Amino acid sequence: MQISLVLNGKKITEEITPDLLLIDFLRNHGCYSVKRGCETSNCGLCTVFLDKKPVLSCSVLTARTDGHAIDTLEGLQDEAKEFGAFIADQGAEQCGFCNPGMIMNAIALFRENADPTDEEIKEYLAGNLCRCSGYEGQLRGIRAFLEYKRQGGASCRQ
Amino acid sequence: MQTVGQPIRKKDAEALVTGKPVFTDDLAMKDCLIVKLLRSPHANAMLKKIKTDTAKLVPGIEAIYTWEDVPKHRFTLAGQTYPEPSPYDRLILDRHVRYVGDPVAIVAGENEECVDRALKMIKAEYEVLPAVLDFHTAKDNEVLVHPEDNWKALCPVGADNQRNLCAEEESHAGDVDAVLAGCDVILEETYHVRAAQQTMMETFRTVCYKDAYGRLNVMSSSQIVYHVRRILSNALGISKSKIRVFKPRIGGGFGAKQTAVSEIYPAFVTWMTGKPSKIIFTREETQTASSPRHEMEITVKLGADSEGNIQAINMYTLSNTGAYGEHGPTTVGLSGHKSIPLYGSLKAHRFSYDVVYTNQMSAGAYRGYGATQGIFALESAVNELAERLHMDPVELRMKNMVREGQVMPAYYGETANSCALDRCLMRAAEMIGWKEKYPCRDMGDGKIRSVGIAMAMQGSCISSVDVGSATVKLNEDGSYMMSIAAADMGTGCDTILAQIAAESLECPVGNIAVSGADTDTSPYDSGSYASSTTYITGTAVRHACEQLREKICSQAARMLECGAEELEYDGNVAKDVKSGKTVTLEEIGVASMCNNVQALQVTESYSSPVSPPPFMAGAVEIELDKETGQVEILDYAAVVDCGTVVNPNLARVQTEGALAQGIGMALYENVQYTDKGKLLNNSLMQYKIPSRLDVGRLRVEFESSYEPTGPFGAKSIGEIVINTPAPAIAHAIANATGSKFRELPITSEKIAMGAR
Ligand code: FES
Numbered sequence: 001m002q003i004s005l006v007l008n009g010k011k012i013t014e015e016i017t018p019d020l021l022l023i024d025f026l027r028n029h030g031c032y033s034v035k036r037g038c039e040t041s042n043c044g045l046c047t048v049f050l051d052k053k054p055v056l057s058c059s060v061l062t063a064r065t066d067g068h069a070i071d072t073l074e075g076l077q078d079e080a081k082e083f084g085a086f087i088a089d090q091g092a093e094q095c096g097f098c099n100p101g102m103i104m105n106a107i108a109l110f111r112e113n114a115d116p117t118d119e120e121i122k123e124y125l126a127g128n129l130c131r132c133s134g135y136e137g138q139l140r141g142i143r144a145f146l147e148y149k150r151q152g153g154a155s156c157r158q
Numbered sequence: 159m160q161t162v163g164q165p166i167r168k169k170d171a172e173a174l175v176t177g178k179p180v181f182t183d184d185l186a187m188k189d190c191l192i193v194k195l196l197r198s199p200h201a202n203a204m205l206k207k208i209k210t211d212t213a214k215l216v217p218g219i220e221a222i223y224t225w226e227d228v229p230k231h232r233f234t235l236a237g238q239t240y241p242e243p244s245p246y247d248r249l250i251l252d253r254h255v256r257y258v259g260d261p262v263a264i265v266a267g268e269n270e271e272c273v274d275r276a277l278k279m280i281k282a283e284y285e286v287l288p289a290v291l292d293f294h295t296a297k298d299n300e301v302l303v304h305p306e307d308n309w310k311a312l313c314p315v316g317a318d319n320q321r322n323l324c325a326e327e328e329s330h331a332g333d334v335d336a337v338l339a340g341c342d343v344i345l346e347e348t349y350h351v352r353a354a355q356q357t358m359m360e361t362f363r364t365v366c367y368k369d370a371y372g373r374l375n376v377m378s379s380s381q382i383v384y385h386v387r388r389i390l391s392n393a394l395g396i397s398k399s400k401i402r403v404f405k406p407r408i409g410g411g412f413g414a415k416q417t418a419v420s421e422i423y424p425a426f427v428t429w430m431t432g433k434p435s436k437i438i439f440t441r442e443e444t445q446t447a448s449s450p451r452h453e454m455e456i457t458v459k460l461g462a463d464s465e466g467n468i469q470a471i472n473m474y475t476l477s478n479t480g481a482y483g484e485h486g487p488t489t490v491g492l493s494g495h496k497s498i499p500l501y502g503s504l505k506a507h508r509f510s511y512d513v514v515y516t517n518q519m520s521a522g523a524y525r526g527y528g529a530t531q532g533i534f535a536l537e538s539a540v541n542e543l544a545e546r547l548h549m550d551p552v553e554l555r556m557k558n559m560v561r562e563g564q565v566m567p568a569y570y571g572e573t574a575n576s577c578a579l580d581r582c583l584m585r586a587a588e589m590i591g592w593k594e595k596y597p598c599r600d601m602g603d604g605k606i607r608s609v610g611i612a613m614a615m616q617g618s619c620i621s622s623v624d625v626g627s628a629t630v631k632l633n634e635d636g637s638y639m640m641s642i643a644a645a646d647m648g649t650g651c652d653t654i655l656a657q658i659a660a661e662s663l664e665c666p667v668g669n670i671a672v673s674g675a676d677t678d679t680s681p682y683d684s685g686s687y688a689s690s691t692t693y694i695t696g697t698a699v700r701h702a703c704e705q706l707r708e709k710i711c712s713q714a715a716r717m718l719e720c721g722a723e724e725l726e727y728d729g730n731v732a733k734d735v736k737s738g739k740t741v742t743l744e745e746i747g748v749a750s751m752c753n754n755v756q757a758l759q760v761t762e763s764y765s766s767p768v769s770p771p772p773f774m775a776g777a778v779e780i781e782l783d784k785e786t787g788q789v790e791i792l793d794y795a796a797v798v799d800c801g802t803v804v805n806p807n808l809a810r811v812q813t814e815g816a817l818a819q820g821i822g823m824a825l826y827e828n829v830q831y832t833d834k835g836k837l838l839n840n841s842l843m844q845y846k847i848p849s850r851l852d853v854g855r856l857r858v859e860f861e862s863s864y865e866p867t868g869p870f871g872a873k874s875i876g877e878i879v880i881n882t883p884a885p886a887i888a889h890a891i892a893n894a895t896g897s898k899f900r901e902l903p904i905t906s907e908k909i910a911m912g913a914r
């Protein structure tokens with residue numbers, strides 16, 4: 001079947017098989033930030049935006065994205081760099097394999113709620129597993145980033 | 159110190175947070191053959207027939223291999239220094255399959271679809287054999303896991319395949335039975351730790367291709383590139399000169415990738431077909447056919463006088479290595495040798511063990527490597543002893559713990575030259591509010607808050623075995639290249655080793671470019687395991703940099719036409735103190751590349767006769783729901799003595815990450831088999847690891863000692879930090895419920911049932 005979608009701002013029209021998962025489609029298109037950590041929708045590593053809302057690309061059929069917009073971290077490099085620097089300043093990026101999914105979801109959180117509490121942060125990112133960091137360093141990084149924003153750091157692009 | 163001790167950002171940080179393609183599968187070439195494995199549905203069976211002819215006809219299939227196609231000499235997948243203590247008990251594919259998940263056939267094809275189709279079309283007929291599924295009955299069972307006569311143990315570890323024994327040993331100091339007989343209080347209990355999974359987020363994966371010289375190139379998510387090269391050379395029967403193994407970024411290892419779990423399959427495919435290939439393990443395969451922690455059952459007998467002086471420890475460990483012996487003979491040793499020495503007061507100890515083969519997935523190396531199991535047992539027993547003696551468990555430990563300067567008979571007779579364990583324990587108790595909170599408080603709403611405590615130790619290498627090396631060279635602009643074969647698996651060792659180099663060479667960390675690990679270009683290193691990288695490879699880096707400094711100085715002296723004694727050098731400018739003339743490092747670098755016969759490049763190796771233990775204490779506060787048995791971690795205070803802290807950020811995150819793993823292991827990470835030997839916890843749905851809602855508040859502090867043999871006083875941090883959560887949480891649960899839980903994980907079901 002043929003689909004058209006906008007991937008990271010670029011229009012793509014392509015012939016796909018109906019059972020092609022979005023994660024595989026994205027990796028085939030060079031979006032290597034999108035990682036697979038499980039087969040059961042439990043890890044959050046594969047998080048991307050479908051029409052600006054975070055979804056698990058391992059659980060979305062590519063066919064469903066026909067006529068929609070998909071964003072991956074490849075299309076959000078400035079935000080990833082700006083926010084990611086705060087994670088890096090804690091040493092909490094560690095192996096980095098979970099980082100793209102967590103950072104996508106964190107960006108989604110900041111867009112929805114510019115001033116989340118610790119509890120809101122933990123709830124929102126609960127589906128993003130990390131085996132290296134114990135999460136505390138990520139939380140410290142997020143808090144530091146939010147503080148920087150409150151002090152007038154350039155705001156997230158919408 | 160300028161650089162050591164600074165919270166410097168990891169060198170690969172930006173690539174990682176922006177999601178750059180730096181991992182194995184991101185870098186695989188597009189036309190790789192896809193390699194998958196057909197796996198045994200039986201725990202113990204002999205292949206009678208295997209028919210692959212129709213499967214081979216599936217369009218796109220390149221090759222299908224069975225036991226008939228592979229070399230017939232055995233090897234081990236354990237990443238250990240040769241001769242490996244792990245027995246040579248593997249083939250690439252074996253006619254005799256020994257656990258549910260043991261590979262039966264390798265299928266390689268153009269894409270996933272055709273490979274999946276072919277996998278379904280292979281017809282395998284088995285003679286199903288009775289299986290050894292209970293490790294208590296494995297030793298001398300009439301069913302043998304490895305009856306074959308070409309099974310072989312390279313080292314005298316007490317292995318005997320005719321008895322299902324992978325290893326056995328006894329060691330002691332003093333007369334334990336006599337000392338125990340004179341004790342006022344004796345405590346004897348048995349503790350059980352299951353085969354928890356490392357659950358690194360990146361599953362096992364390997365890409366292979368042949369280069370212009372026809373050599374086998376292997377890019378793998380591995381902690382042990384040099385050992386993988388030997389393992390492939392053994393498995394394929396080809397020279398090491400024909401093999402290159404290298405690693406890109408690794409998505410977590412925790413010891414899992416200290417075993418060559420995935421490499422042999424695509425290596426065999428590429429070697430046979432000449433075509434590039436890759437294997438990406440699914441999460442299910444990573445859960446069911448990998449290299450988890452060794453299940454151990456540990457019996458501890460403690461003796462003390464009525465004052466609470468612990469006089470003797472007798473420990474026996476039964477370890478389950480599963481179907482193959484990877485890391486079987488070595489992990490078990492740590493259960494005693496890295497727990498008993500926590501107590502410096504002993505008059506005698508005995509430690510003995512059996513490691514048995516069973517028809518379950520082979521175990522391997524997981525952070526803590528046996529010390530975790532032993533410390534859970536011993537620290538739980540000490541907490542029970544405190545109760546028996548009506549003593550505060552902190553006080554009991556202060557009375558008996560190992561102190562700086564003491565000889566540790568159970569730790570190969572080494573001396574604790576750097577030990578701040580007393581400070582660690584006092585500080586952890588203070589942080590958690592031990593005095594006010596021990597043992598528990600009823601909150602009046604069906605919930606109880608309680609605290610628990612434990613101590614831990616580990617090593618900083620395998621003494622007189624591990625080798626670390628570094629090559630450092632000067633560039634013509636005054637920057638440096640450093641090549642290593644230690645494997646940064648996310649821990650940040652590339653950066654930590656660069657910090658050590660920068661400190662030695664008196665330059666900014668940014669001036670040190672790090673590369674590796676690559677068997678073609680990196681100097682030999684046994685690999686990143688056994689907590690050895692900072693201590694062993696770090697010392698090699700230091701030595702290499704010191705030598706390079708000398709070479710730089712002699713080059714400068716030549717340029718300034720003065721003697722080396724007349725030279726002052728600050729890492730940037732060399733000055734002839736007599737004439738006042740100077741040359742810069744850049745000028746020295748440039749000069750080294752024109753009409754020069756003295757390479758400004760140094761390779762140094764290091765190995766250590768000792769393995770100085772890091773120490774720590776962990777204290778936890780939990781809230782336990784009396785009705786449901788639900789445990790919530792409120793606060794975890796961890797205080798670590800890893801010697802000099804080279805990078806406080808990275809040491810802290812190492813600790814926090816391991817605490818989270820330890821929390822999961824204590825409370826819910828479970829490995830359960832059906833009575834047919836099939837593993838049930840085969841996904842992240844069935845095998846729950848902690849999310850950020852489950853870890854509570856983790857607080858980490860350092861109480862540093864100075865290790866005289868370590869680089870700038872450093873010991874290790876990577877493994878020790880997983881060891882306290884299980885005993886500390888079990889203690890807190892006992893303090894809340896009055897019931898002792900001696901088997902991990904302590905699930906809420908168990909607590910609810912036990913409490914009733
Ligand atoms: S890959 Fe694990 S949730 Fe998508």
Ligand code: FES
Nearest residue numbers: 095098130131132
């Ligand atoms: S950083 Fe390794 S899994 Fe999160």
